[in-house]
Amino acid sequence: MSECKFCCTEMKGVSVSKEGNSLLQDINVHFHCNEITAIVGPNGAGKTTLFRTLLGEMPYTGEIKHHMHEYEKRMHNPIIGYVPQHLNFDKTTPITTFDLFSACMQKRPIWTRMRTSLRKEVEKALAEVKLDYAIDRKIGMLSGGELQRVLLALALQPKPDLLLLDEPISGVDVNGQKLFYETVQELKHKYHMAIVLITHEIGQLELICDNAILLNKKILAMGDPLTVRQEAVRQKQFQVGGGLNGSTL
Numbered sequence: 001m002s003e004c005k006f007c008c009t010e011m012k013g014v015s016v017s018k019e020g021n022s023l024l025q026d027i028n029v030h031f032h033c034n035e036i037t038a039i040v041g042p043n044g045a046g047k048t049t050l051f052r053t054l055l056g057e058m059p060y061t062g063e064i065k066h067h068m069h070e071y072e073k074r075m076h077n078p079i080i081g082y083v084p085q086h087l088n089f090d091k092t093t094p095i096t097t098f099d100l101f102s103a104c105m106q107k108r109p110i111w112t113r114m115r116t117s118l119r120k121e122v123e124k125a126l127a128e129v130k131l132d133y134a135i136d137r138k139i140g141m142l143s144g145g146e147l148q149r150v151l152l153a154l155a156l157q158p159k160p161d162l163l164l165l166d167e168p169i170s171g172v173d174v175n176g177q178k179l180f181y182e183t184v185q186e187l188k189h190k191y192h193m194a195i196v197l198i199t200h201e202i203g204q205l206e207l208i209c210d211n212a213i214l215l216n217k218k219i220l221a222m223g224d225p226l227t228v229r230q231e232a233v234r235q236k237q238f239q240v241g242g243g244l245n246g247s248t249l
């Protein structure tokens with residue numbers, strides 16, 4: 001991967017064990033700002049565990065460092081945004097996109113009077129993910145792709161230094177996938193974030209990321225997406241055409 005130019009998140013000799021099982025072994029990687037890094041690997045490879053470790057949810061040995069500009073260090077601790085694979089909720093809920101944002105963005109309880117500026121802020125946040133039209137829609141009526149872009153917009157409140165996307169478009173149709181990745185590319189250029197993406201769709205890796213990591217407890221390959229893809233095939237970490245490991249080429 002390229003030299004660190006500005007800020008980055010660095011994992012140095014990170015290992016995770018749980019109940020006597022080794023889940024991650026000696027992970028050494030830099031996630032750079034202005035770059036999208038894809039993490040690929042078979043089921044049970046430890047991809048989500050790596051995210052949970054970065055989010056501070058898993059005890060680990062080794063070091064995780066967030067290198068930031070000096071002035072940013074004075075302003076805040078690193079902010080990490082997270083987009084999950086799915087949001088499980090009752091599809092008949094009357095909650096709208098605006099209600100969801102209000103609950104997340106308003107510091108006071110939402111039954112108290114809302115900040116008058118809140119609606120404008122939500123409109124701006126939704127415009128960034130091309131969902132201006134969805135502010136008053138019930139979340140249960142949104143398509144899979146729209147809902148994932150709502151979650152992406154929420155993960156940007158406030159702007160993170162590191163954005164983690166955990167298989168964000170699995171089950172989303174082709175157009176929805178395209179729109180999601182276009183939006184992520186635009187955000188990368190606009191906010192210079194480090195973005196890390198877990199994906200099983202390694203057939204188009206070079207179209208969606210700048211760097212890739214092949215993970216199976218250890219890092220098996222790392223670098224430009226095409227090379228990592230070839231290495232995944234060579235090491236038979238995936239089945240051509242999908243199948244065994246739930247991954248597609």
Ligand SMILES: Nc1ncnc2c1ncn2[C@@H]1O[C@H](COP(=O)(O)OP(=O)(O)OP(=O)(O)O)[C@@H](O)[C@H]1O
Nearest residue numbers: 018019021023041042043044045046047048049050
């Ligand atoms: N809290 C935990 N305690 C014990 N084992 C765990 C825990 N969390 C995850 N594991 C195990 O660690 C392994 C890696 O899980 P993880 O969810 O990180 O894999 P993954 O690469 O994200 O898989 P998938 O592609 O199927 O989502 C699995 O064998 C899982 O059962």
